[in-house]
Amino acid sequence: MSNHSPTLVRMTARVAPGSGADLALLLLGCYRRLIDTVISELEERGHEDLRASHHYAMTAIDAGADNASELARRMAVTKQGAARTIETLLDRGYVVREQDPADARRKKIRVTPLGHEVMRQGAAVLDRLRRQWGRQLGSAGLARLEHQLTALVGDAPVRLEAPGWVAHD
Amino acid sequence: MSNHSPTLVRMTARVAPGSGADLALLLLGCYRRLIDTVISELEERGHEDLRASHHYAMTAIDAGADNASELARRMAVTKQGAARTIETLLDRGYVVREQDPADARRKKIRVTPLGHEVMRQGAAVLDRLRRQWGRQLGSAGLARLEHQLTALVGDAPVRLEAPGWVAHD
DNA sequence: GAGAATAGACAACGTGGTTGTCTAACCATA
DNA sequence: TATGGTTAGACAACCACGTTGTCTATTCTC
Numbered sequence: 001m002s003n004h005s006p007t008l009v010r011m012t013a014r015v016a017p018g019s020g021a022d023l024a025l026l027l028l029g030c031y032r033r034l035i036d037t038v039i040s041e042l043e044e045r046g047h048e049d050l051r052a053s054h055h056y057a058m059t060a061i062d063a064g065a066d067n068a069s070e071l072a073r074r075m076a077v078t079k080q081g082a083a084r085t086i087e088t089l090l091d092r093g094y095v096v097r098e099q100d101p102a103d104a105r106r107k108k109i110r111v112t113p114l115g116h117e118v119m120r121q122g123a124a125v126l127d128r129l130r131r132q133w134g135r136q137l138g139s140a141g142l143a144r145l146e147h148q149l150t151a152l153v154g155d156a157p158v159r160l161e162a163p164g165w166v167a168h169d
Numbered sequence: 170m171s172n173h174s175p176t177l178v179r180m181t182a183r184v185a186p187g188s189g190a191d192l193a194l195l196l197l198g199c200y201r202r203l204i205d206t207v208i209s210e211l212e213e214r215g216h217e218d219l220r221a222s223h224h225y226a227m228t229a230i231d232a233g234a235d236n237a238s239e240l241a242r243r244m245a246v247t248k249q250g251a252a253r254t255i256e257t258l259l260d261r262g263y264v265v266r267e268q269d270p271a272d273a274r275r276k277k278i279r280v281t282p283l284g285h286e287v288m289r290q291g292a293a294v295l296d297r298l299r300r301q302w303g304r305q306l307g308s309a310g311l312a313r314l315e316h317q318l319t320a321l322v323g324d325a326p327v328r329l330e331a332p333g334w335v336a337h338d
Numbered sequence: 339g340a341g342a343a344t345a346g347a348c349a350a351c352g353t354g355g356t357t358g359t360c361t362a363a364c365c366a367t368a
Numbered sequence: 369t370a371t372g373g374t375t376a377g378a379c380a381a382c383c384a385c386g387t388t389g390t391c392t393a394t395t396c397t398c
Binding site: 018019020021022023024026027028029030031033034035052055122123125126127128129130133136137141144145146148149150151152153 | 187191192197198199203221295305313314315319
């Protein structure tokens with residue numbers, strides 16, 4: 001084997017069915033399946049290198065986190081982290097940055113029509129996948145699944161990065 | 170706000186209940202809840218800086234991926250990636266590396282008793298959390314949840330890294 | 339007005355991966 | 369049995385995405 005292009009191998013399923021570790025892997029697997037599908041479909045439509053965090057960032061911006069500091073708070077990252085995300089969104093043309101006339105320190109961020117279009121397409125793919133799951137599980141089954149997950153996660157915050165076994169702090 | 174120590178904010182729940190995006194966040198949230206609990210509990214017991222990937226790597230090693238190249242294949246990363254993981258596992262004393270007598274190129278990796286202890290403790294925490302969820306959902310509910318997730322994820326491979334909206338390739 | 343808090347930026351760094359290149363060892367086969 | 373292909377492991381350089389620490393400019397509060 002060369003050094004590169006690792007083959008995708010399923011190291012997931014059946015760590016030990018019925019174990020907690022297996023349950024964790026199932027959850028991650030389902031999440032990844034959703035996200036990976038969105039990514040690849042949007043890539044086909046010309047939106048390269050999108051990340052989930054881009055979508056969430058734009059959602060937060062739309063919801064009022066229209067400057068780097070506020071976005072940092074909402075996304076639970078440092079200001080620098082948020083600034084870098086904004087930088088890439090600017091590069092891609094998904095947001096624009098303009099001086100806040102009311103506060104010379106602030107630079108307001110605004111999602112562009114292109115950004116909204118990406119969000120719309122991403123959401124549409126996810127919704128389609130959800131409907132697909134709904135057909136597979138039955139709509140009652142899907143509702144139950146979501147209800148159960150909601151009960152489990154409560155209203156705990158979720159950090160989007162750091163998928164790993166560890167949270168950084 | 171200073172530049173550091175971002176506050177944890179819930180940007181998850183209620184992206185839009187009933188949407189695909191919300192479902193994705195629920196899945197991630199549940200996964201993260203499991204993993205974060207394991208991390209912090211193991212940290213309390215003196216196992217610092219553990220990652221899920223460490224656990225999975227040790228599992229793979231135990232299952233026969235006892236050299237860097239093979240581990241790389243199983244974990245779907247490059248040899249260098251696997252080598253680095255092994256390096257940290259060596260540092261922590263979770264594995265040892267010894268020359269393979271049968272093949273001068275190979276260096277065999279073996280999980281130490283300490284490594285097994287960490288795996289055992291991690292699995293125990295996950296199992297406990299799963300039982301807790303079982304009490305919350307009822308055992309039929311938990312079984313159904315797992316059954317549904319299994320149906321959804323199928324036997325697709327899961328890459329452990331890259332939690333984001335994008336897979337790296 | 340003075341002092342504290344806030345917004346944004348810069349540089350340096352850490353982590354966990356990547357690619358690309360290299361050597362040494364093994365293996366198959368002509 | 370010599371040779372050419374494949375494999376294992378390592379080194380260096382890089383990248384993405386976050387971090388910390390420090391800085392200036394501006395605003396807010398009293």
